[in-house]
Amino acid sequence: MTAPDLLSLKESKVDVLIVGAGPAGYMAALWLARLGVSTRFIDKRSTRIFTGQADGLQPRVLEVFESFGFADRALKEVAVGFEACFYEPDEKGRIRRVDKHPEGVPGMSRFNGSVCHQGRIETWLSDAIAEFSGGAIRVERALLPEALDINDGTDAEHPVRVVLRKLPDDNAEPEQYGHKVQNGLYRQFDGDQNQQNGVNGATEDLEVVRAKYVLGCDGAHSWVRQQLGIEHKGETTDFVWGVLDIVPVTDLPDIRKRCAIHSQNDGTVMVIPRENGLVRLYIQLREVDHHEAAGDNTLPNGGAKKRVDRSKISADHILATAKKIFYPYSLESAETHWFTAYQIGQRVATAFHKDNRVFIAGDACHTHSPKAGQGMNVSMMDTFNLAWKVAYVVKGLADPSILATYETERKAVAEDLIAFDQKLSRLYSSKPGEISMEEFRSVFDKGAAFTTGCTVNYDASLLVDKPADKLRDEPYCSPLATKLAIGMRFPDSRLIMQCDARPWFLNQQLPSTGQFRLLVFVGDYAQNPALGEQMNGVGEFLARPENDLSEAVLQKMLVHASPQDKAEWDDFPLVFRPRDKRGVMNYWLIFADTPSLHDAKAGDAYETYGIRKDVGAAVLLRPDGYVAKVTEPTVDRIKDMFGFLARFLVGLKPSA
């Protein structure tokens, strides 16, 4: 499009433009809505999705949902995995259960891996976005981006220019069933008809948006990624799998547990119990036609692989294969809700951003097999990592240099994910005999921790203070908090609110508000006068005007370990029980890791984090709940913490 053309178009400005309303886009919009950032959120499709697609919710994502206040909605609807059963053939080739393992990692999180249809998940996100933004942020459909450039020199404040086209609704209606599905996880092997073929180009349907930042959350075939010239590197395998969402009629006794079923000669089925009596089956399809890939410009290095002809795969075909594998158990479908077929491909984008102005996230950055239930989760966690950083920069609270941590943190996760997926896919696609079934179960167990999403470990950076040589496969803890890994998500613990003795899980009091949090574990100050003096010194230090960061940026909390009958409200420094202009006190920042009159086992925070009650610790959490830094709870060391914050927070001048 030429410059004179553009001049005639209607034009608007926005802080952030999100392209694509899938899981990554919704999570970005949720954070930006929560933090009050001016945002537009567009999608080229005219409707939401109703069936099929991704369905796995890892514990970490449920923790994040809780931090935004809607995990309870999820828990009412999801199916939760607590056990995994392994079926293998006996000497007559009849499958039978040979083992039973816990699903996930007991005790890792208050949540367990859960399953629910993507459409419902997007509804919870969408409702929360509407609530936080007062209705201001919602998906605008059907808007197709047609051009994108950065720094054309006309608007330094809003350097990204995107041209959008309003599509007629009937042109943007997706097929939601079977092999014609165009959206979501399984779109990766389809061309993108709307964008490939173009639509009639009336300029009255065009508009120009000038944005400070653009987030490309537009899926495996990402148009944004293509505009940035970023490669999507990796390969497509020959393995072909069918997916079937059915209400089953079966006598398999473990149909409501996750099952990995290896048959002797007919392939493998994975059983994932779903909400509302549904079950998802992943079924290896051994006998399908492959043909040469043709003209898929999103697979630059995949041309050598043959592509499966998905048009020849029907729900009946997939079910028939599953029935063979189930033998001697019966399997029929009372209702078939959705099906598709996919060929396993594993790719990671070579970069996750351009100029730290335009970012890509989710499937646009990484595609892989859906079997570990990771895709939707990692996509949401991408923008959960990114959007608060963008918000801080947009609001002038942080230096733009923090944006570089998005790629370093999330590219590592994507690479780990692809490596895990390659291993798992190979095992699932192997026959008994080709691999040892013990090996299969061992990989499954090792993967259990990974698939919770709770083991992500960010490297040392501007936002994570730990020795630079500590690699992500070995969690690093300060000796002050020997079970609290720096760079990892803050694990949960139980304690009581000091003011009213109400028991809480600590993370329930750390919602996603955009605040950094300084948790001062002051120890058992009431029985240790030196700790009491130390606590008062820290309180005095934090109250100094030069350290009095806005409450919106840094929330200061105190966790003590003194017995309930020794600790009095007036013991605590006023900075942890501040009053507003009217004199009304904030009572909700002081916690006791101590038994209550109601529950002798109420507190386990110091133990959970490996903090000594006679030493204490100061812990700094990022707005996304990852541990940024751990120090001693002394004035000097908390001064260091402010020095750390001053490296990226704007206007903070820590005392020398």
Place this chain on the structure above:
Amino acid sequence: MTAPDLLSLKESKVDVLIVGAGPAGYMAALWLARLGVSTRFIDKRSTRIFTGQADGLQPRVLEVFESFGFADRALKEVAVGFEACFYEPDEKGRIRRVDKHPEGVPGMSRFNGSVCHQGRIETWLSDAIAEFSGGAIRVERALLPEALDINDGTDAEHPVRVVLRKLPDDNAEPEQYGHKVQNGLYRQFDGDQNQQNGVNGATEDLEVVRAKYVLGCDGAHSWVRQQLGIEHKGETTDFVWGVLDIVPVTDLPDIRKRCAIHSQNDGTVMVIPRENGLVRLYIQLREVDHHEAAGDNTLPNGGAKKRVDRSKISADHILATAKKIFYPYSLESAETHWFTAYQIGQRVATAFHKDNRVFIAGDACHTHSPKAGQGMNVSMMDTFNLAWKVAYVVKGLADPSILATYETERKAVAEDLIAFDQKLSRLYSSKPGEISMEEFRSVFDKGAAFTTGCTVNYDASLLVDKPADKLRDEPYCSPLATKLAIGMRFPDSRLIMQCDARPWFLNQQLPSTGQFRLLVFVGDYAQNPALGEQMNGVGEFLARPENDLSEAVLQKMLVHASPQDKAEWDDFPLVFRPRDKRGVMNYWLIFADTPSLHDAKAGDAYETYGIRKDVGAAVLLRPDGYVAKVTEPTVDRIKDMFGFLARFLVGLKPSA
């Protein structure tokens, strides 16, 4: 109104008419919506309430909210009481904390006594009513009942005729602040202006409703009660209390705990922490003017008492009194949300129904001091007791004789409540010196169990099978389930779902669906062959066509106590894992009281109920969750259970 007048009016029929949209009315509408009963729900006021009023939610009511699916909404908003502090004067007359007790009874319920503004509570109920009824049942405002008669002989199916008048909205707008408040708890000493004065009587504003049943949930001045000629018996005391909802500015260290503060000479304050930083103060007012009661026809025997002149009591006056009592602690108000004053009166209606066709519930049956936080709760529990019985009769599922249990069960509760309130009010209104403060705390502790609402114990009746000489103050348990009192609500326990090993609290799987439930605790059948045979016999018996009660009336569940690695899905009788017409199995009726792979402490059901794992028990629960009958889990004894059900369920012919 004469018969010819009525003939010209528009007329309609309905199964149930609920008069009055307060807590009792909302709970009745909720049950009837859940059970699909044709219902109209009217209120004479034109708007809902927004501030003040009742605020206490007992654990039992939160359990009921959970059974309807919205306890999670409550838990996000309420303030929860975990500790009660007692303040008394020292020798210089300065108050100081002398003791701290747990609030409520630790371990009695998963919920603790909570506090939230009545308007929010009605919103949760209202939303659930809309959802269950698909929008069909909602409050119709402003409709004033003008005439009621039973059995005029014109419609035997719908024997109650009520004439309703549509009020102009501006005539029905309530004052919601201060001493002019017309609605809710504190209305009991006001006349009812709209109804006293009447409105202009245009017949086009009138309609006739013919109902099978009418529920009068219209408050302390109940018009329905007056129509039925039922007395409201009891008396008004001289004690006058003020109520103040404020955001406090104070240095009282326990302001976020419940406090009972007795001052030396200035009276008593009760502190109730509320949602959103609010605190409710109940303040004894010693110096107020009393005058002769005049023309209050709802207080037939209260004429001898002097009435306080509420118009002379302001928020400032109440706060000033509270400040004196707080000395030496400071107290100011940053925001005053509501205030009122009341004179303690205690009354119980002499009957709760007329002809078991028109019922009264809630404040219409019992009024008392609000200090124990019971009024709204007992009102809701009245109609939670009543409405399912009405629904069973309306639907032709049960004999109308069950309706008589409403009065016997709930009048006993009302009488216990008044007795408790009289004792508590006297203590609160006494000076230190007049009573011993130890006595005060002892009554407070004894009342703690009562105020949870979990100790209500219904007498033997058509719906409760226990020896008739067992009185309600001594819980009666079968030797088969030594901790499960018959006639009391079913306590909670932890177990896992057999099919998928998901942990649950058992009550989470017993929602209010209108079903009776037969829980067969089969014991450790896998390690005890005799129990296995017994289980199979019971399964065979329950599957017989003559015992195959509709699933909507009787849900059959099984709880076993065999180790997880010994119990297999196919062990269980098919009646507990039934298939629908399509062959789809119901997987959700079998539970294991056993450790899971995730949690070694998962199961405690047998222990909680005092059931032996080598004997078992069969437990019958009513639709409202009260234990109806306990027997051995044998064919003969379960036959008895069907005999018990046949006394009131229509069309059940148990085998001889």
